[in-house]
Structures are given as C-alpha cells and as structure tokens.
Amino acid sequence: MKSFSKTFNIQELIRPLGQMAFFSIGTTLLLSIFTLLLAWILDRTIVGQTLLDRLNVSLFTYTLVNLPQVALDGLTIGFVYAAIALGYTMVYGVLEFINFAHSEIFAVGAFVGVEILIALDSFGVLKGASLGWAYVYLIAAIVAGMVAAGALAVTVERIAYRPLRHASRLVPLISAIGVSFLLQDLIRLVESLTTGQFNRIFPTFGNFDRRLLLGKMSLGATNITFGVSVKSIIVIVAAVLMLVALNYLVNATKIGKAIRAVAQDHPTASLMGIDVNRIISLTFLVGGLLGGAAGVLYALKFTRIDAFVGFFPGLKAFTAAVLGGIGNMTGALLGGIVLGMLETYAGSYMGVFTMGAAGTEYKDIFAFSILILVLIFRPQGLMGASVAQKA
Amino acid sequence: MFHLLKNVVQPIDRMISSFPRVFILAHIFLGAALVYMSPRSNLAFLVLITSFYSLYHFPTDRWFKLTAGMVLTLLIFPVLGVRNIFYLEVIFQISVFAALALGLNIVVGFAGLLDLGYVAFYAVGAYLWAFFGSQQYYVLPFAPGTQPSNLPFLLPGDAFYLFMFIAIIVAAITGILLGTPVLRLRGDYLAIVTLGFGEVIRVLANNLDKPLNFTNGPQGITPIQRPTMPDWVVDGFNRIFAWIVGHEVSPADMYNVMFYLMALLVIVVIVYVTKRLDDSKIGRAWTAIREDETAAIAMGIPLVRMKLAAFAVGASFAGVMGVLLAGSRTFISPESFSFMQSIGVLAMVILGGSGSIPGVILGAATVTILNLQVLQGLSLYLSQLRQSDAVIPIINFAWANLSTQLDPAKYQRLLFGLILILMMIFRPEGLIPSQRRKRELSGEGNPSGE
Secondary structure, eight states: OHHHHHHOOTHHHHHHHHHHHHHHHHHHHHHHHHHHHHHHHHHTSHHHHHHHHHHSSOHHHHHHHHHHHHHHHHHHHHHHHHHHHHHHHHHHHHHSOOOTTHHHHHHHHHHHHHHHHHHHHHTTTTTTOOHHHHHHHHHHHHHHHHHHHHHHHHHHIIIIIGGGTTSOTHHHHHHHHHHHHHHHHHHHHHHHHHTOOSEEEOOOOTTTTOEEEEEEEEETTEEEEEEEEHHHHHHHHHHHHHHHHHHHHHHHSHHHHHHHHHHHOHHHHHHTTOOHHHHHHHHHHHHHHHHHHHHHHHHHHHOEEETTTTHHHHHHHHHHHHHHOTTOHHHHHHHHHHHHHHHHHHHHHHHHHTTTSSOGGGHHHHHHHHHHHHHHHOTTTTTOSSGGGTO | OHHHHHHHHHHHHHHHHTSHHHHHHHHHHHHHHHHHHOTTOHHHHHHHHHHHHHHHHSOOOHHHHHHHHHIIIIIIHHHHHHHSHHHHHHHHHHHHHHHHHHHHIIIIIISOOOOSOTHHHHHHHHHHHHHHTSSHHHHTTSOTTOSOSOOOOSSOTTHHHHHHHHHHHHHHHHHHHHHHHHTTSOHHHHHHHHHHHHHHHHHHHHHTTSSSOSSOGGGOBOOOOOOOOOHHHHHHHHHHHHHHHOSOOOHHHHHHHHHHHHHHHHHHHHHHHHHHHHHSHHHHHHHHHHHOHHHHHHTTOOHHHHHHHHHHHHHHHHHHHHHHHHHHHSOBOGGGGOHHHHHHHHHHHHHHOTTOHHHHHHHHHHHHHIIIIIHHHHHHHHHHHHHTTOEETTTTEEGGGSOTTOOGGGOHHHHHHHHHHHHHHHOTTOSSOOHHHHHHHHHHOOTTOO
16 A cells, blocks of 8 residues: 555545636636626726616626636636746746747647648548547547647757757757747648638537537627537546646656756756756656647637647746746646736736727737736745746 | 868968958959840849949958949949839848848847847838828728729828938837837847837738728738839939940939939948947947846946837837838738748848848848849749759659649748757858958967857
C-alpha cells in the first residue's frame, strides 16, 4: 500500500480538480453578482428605459436571462485560455522568457487538426461516421495537433532560442517575435500553395453542434431555454483532463521535480545531475502539446480558422498568465478562467449597458486594459509571490 | 562563409578607399545615368540609391560628402524622380520609415526599452491632422457614409505646418501618458504592454465612428488637405528642368517632390537631434539604463524621468511623420497602423544596428526596398509566369495553376520574421554597429553584449 501511494499520488489528481471547480464557480458567482448589481442600478436610469422601449424587458431581467449562457461561454473560452497560458507560464518559469511564438504553435496545432479532419471528410469517412467513431476521429485530430505543435515547439527552441540562451533578455524575445511572424506567413504560404484558400472550416460531423437542453424558464410572454452545446462540454472536459495531467506531471513525478529544479536554478540543477537542456526541451514540448490541443479545441468551438488565428488567443492567454502570476501554474489556470469570463461578460453586456456606444468590438481592448491594470497595481499577479523582482 | 566574404570584400574596400572621391562620383553618375536611361528598371534605381551608402562608407572630407549629398538629394533625386513617380514614393517611404526607425531607436537602441506598439504614436500624429485637416469635424454627428457631400473644411490647408509642431507635442504627451504607468516594469513586460497599447489605439481608430464619428471607422478619413503649393513652384521647376525631365511636370507630381523634400528636412532635423541627444548627459543616462538599471539608479540617474524622456522623444518623431503621412496620402485608415508595422520598424532598427544612427537609416532603406521593390517585383514576375504557359520542368507543374493567393508582396511578415531571427542569432549588433558597441566588442570579445 505504501509503495502504491509513492508511485501514484491521488492527492495531486484531486487538488487541481478542486481548484478548477473553485475558481470557476467563484469567478462566475462574483461576476454574475456584479453584473446583476450593475444592471439593477442602470435599470433606474435612461439605459434601462431605452431597453424597455426597444425589447419590452427590464434590463435586470434581460441580464438574468442571458447569464447562464454567458457564464458557460466564458468558462469554455476560459479553459482554452488556461491551456494556452500554461504553455507561456511553464516556459517563463524555466527560462524567464516570454515565448512570443507560442500563439503560432497554437495555430499550427489548430491547422494540423483541422486539416486531418478535412482530409477525412474528403474521403467521405466523416459523413456516415457513428457517434463513437466521430469521437475517435476528433481525438485523433487533437492528438495529431498536439504532436505537431509539440514537435514544432521543440524545434523552434532548438533553432531560435537555444543559441541565445546567454544573451541579454531582449535578444531571445526579439527572436521569438521573429519566429512568430515567420510562422504566421509560413502557415499562410502552405495553405495558399495547397488550396489557395485563406480560411479553414472545421467540418461538421458527429453531434458536436447539438445543444443539450438544461432547463426552461418563462419570463413574461417569452419562453427562455437554457442549453449547452456538446462542443462546449468537449472543450471543457478535454481542457480539464489535460490540466490535471499536467499538474500531475509537474507536481508528482520525477520529471516534474526536475522541471521545478531547473526553474529554480539552472547551474544547481545541472550539478544535481539534471540535464538542463533536455528539461528545457521537455518544457517546450509540454507547452507545445497543450497549445496544440487548445488549438484544435479552439477550432472546434469557433469553427473557422486562418493563419492569424493564434494572435489574439495567444495575447490573451499571456495576459491570463500574467494576471495569475507568471511562472505559477495554478495562477495560469485562475488567470485563464477569470480572463475568459471577464471578456465574455464584457462582450455580452457592454453593448446593452452603454446603449450601443461600446459593444463587443472593445472586447480585445478589455483584456489589454486588465493586463495594464494588473501590471500597475499587482505586477506579481493574483497568485504570484516572489516574481515581483523579475518583473 | 562569412569569413570568405570578408576576405574578398576587404581588399576591394581598401583599394577603393585610396581614391574615394572618384569612386563615389562614378557611382553617383552611373546610377543617375542608368535611371535616366531606363526609368522603369528597379536595378538601375538600386545602383543610384546605394550611392548613398558609398558616400557614407568611404572616407573623404566632410565638405565633399556634404556637397555630393546635397546634389544627390536636392537635384538628382527630384529630377529623376518626376520621370518615374514611383521612385519618389519609394524614397518618401524610406524617409518616413527612417524617421520612425530613428524614433524607435531612441527607445530600443539608446534606452533599451522594447516598445512593440510604436506605430501608435505615428497613428496619433496621422489622426491628429486627419481630423483637423479634413471635413471630419462636421461629419461628427453622421454615421460613416451618410454625411452630406458639401461640407466645408475645418482648417485651411496651410495649418498643416502648424500641426507638424502640434503633433510633436501631442505625441510626446501621449508617450508620457503611456509611459508613466508602465515604465516601472522591466523588459519583457513593457514589451507586451506597449503591444497592447498599440492594439488599443488601432481598435479605437477602427471603432470610434460611434457614438460620435471621430475616425470614420475602418473606411478611414478622406480627403485630407495638403498645404497649398504656389503656382510659381511648378512653373519654375518646369522652366529649369523641363529639358532634362522631358515632359511638363503636373502639380500633382510636384506635390510628391515637395513631400519628399519635407520628409528629408524632418530626417535631417531628427538625425541632428538624435546625435546631440546621444552625446548629451541624457544620452549617457539612457545608455546607463540600458546596460544596467540597478547600477544606473545607484549612480543617481532619475530612472523614470529618463525613461519618460526616451518615450517622449521617440514618440514625437513618429508624431511628425504621422502628420506628414496624412498630408501626403490625403487618406488615413487604421490599416496603416497595425502591429505588423510596429514589428516592421523594429526589424529596421535591429537589422541596421540598434543604437547606431547610420545603421538604423540603412536598415529602414533596406527593409523598405525589399518590401516595395523586391517583394513586389517577385509578385509581378509570378503573375507574368502565371499568365504564360510555362511549366516547371521536372515536376511538370504549370505556373498557371499556381494559387493566386501566393503573392510575395503580401509576405512581409515572413521577411520581417526572418530578419529578426537571423540578426539575433548571427549578428545582434546589426549591419552597422554603433560606435560604443564596436568598442565594447573589440575590447572584451564578449559577443553577447550582456
């Protein structure tokens, strides 16, 4: 029994699950209460009046009715951000370096996954696939995206970052920006050479687009239904599985111990017999695997991808990592969930609350404003402790 | 490989250096003659424009350099440029980007602060004149595309000159406003925050067409006024140069010459200011901050104030060029101020050599020429191949089947990315390293420049 507990640390499986549940529920509750409060106040002003004239509902009811859907959407995108943010945070933890090209590694994962599904579709395999096979294909696409992205991340580290390991801090960062730009156009080059199309569409198969009905609610004359689409569930479940696995890898295995040792001190870690270069490669591999899977999940959720698909999710995931405290894995998880939620709430309600003056189009700015505010007032992030000096 | 190149180039270089004037004059005349004879050839233009480099590179006395440079910029380029307006356009763009690169050089090269949203300041300048120098003030209450057609202009075109100065101040203030909260952050965080700021400005430009129509949204503002040009300028130019130009120059073409000269003037001022700053107490404070922040504080350098100064000076250069751009294009849209432009300017600084004034100008020229002439030339060549019925021999692929999406002119990111990676790995000090850097490298043999 004792040896079992040594090889298999059950606590490290439960802890992240608890954290995720706590973060998700906590963020949802806090944001919902805040939004409802704001709606309740605004209801008494001209804003509420305008909505009443236009849609014949009070602002408070409108907000309440949309809330479950918004929260769920926010959670879905939040988990995608968390998965990408972990890639940033792990690399930062080990090398103290922002891997700017991580967003393109994410994009490559998305493209490889979607291309495989498109190829399967063109053979006619997907159309008649039974439900079980549909999931097999989806998992195959995710795994392919992970492998491609992981391999790419390791290659990029080997070629563009390792020679610069001992240069001043800005040198590898500039190189990473270069890699990011290069990869964006390489994806575009490959896509335009093969098909001449700029976009890729995630093929429709299986039951991923179906909505599961959760409940009904009648409000005045209208009937409101709450639903959750299957793909949202898939995204969340897949992300949770990956995050738990990663947490286990880092916190409960020997390799994870090596990663943590390298993050603390390169020379000392190498004196302890750890091959620092291999661990750094491994960190990039793990970050790439997560990024690639997140890419395919993102494509599943948003259907349409192009060569620049990585830019905004990448930046927001970075924001999430900083928000949670860069270098801190639990922080990245929290940051991703909080940012995804905040952004979705803002995107959904800002238009109504400001009477259409500022709508969804400011969603992206919102993330940056949060980043700037966090860096000004709490540069170590929500969970970070000792990284203030590094900032 | 690099060594081999050096072994070939160095003796030639030494040989030319023994009779520099003859070579420089020959270079200029050869270039001018080539461009005169074949005004459409990109190669001829390259020969002419590289004469700037040989003028800079080979050691002669100051007066010779000054005179030759004046003749080249004030006489040869305008006259040959009106024969093919595209060349003037290329040189104008080189000047604009050189000014931007010099501004970014102050922030990145001198003070060591990586600014990834630099075009935001450029956008501030451009939108400043675009708003006040167009009908936009009267368009405020109208949604884009619904305004009546007979609106007056808010300010006369000659206010343009005044706005070049206002833009300096406004852009500098924007720089300080942005800098104040974020300059406490070090290195890479600052880079991301400035990136975010650049995106914020672009998104604002894209979306501030409601509730009040400030920027006209993605369609952009047009028409923007140019300063008036008196008739005698066109007449005079035609009277003097008609025999060599070969046709009457229209006022529209003359405007290109005027903006080219204005850009040149701005560059001269900027180079002068940058040189003076570099040699001043402020410049040395910047260097100290770049090399070691903690040590700089210990030496009593007011860290935040010096960083703000770098931000403000860099921003003001971009602000002026923004006004110039708005005036010369008469059209401004958020497209011109994307993140890619910021990286393009960064690529220029890095390629040329951050901290080095001639290097940065060389970087701006190289990247702009690659962008405007080489990539676009390739595009043209490809589209010709596509229309012909040529076939790639071995794999038996007809050019006509090549995707029309494949347009090299659109692959600037590839170019910028390659420049950044290759320079960082193989030559982080740039093509023309700054003097200080050179001394460091030769003295200690520490190539990483830590």
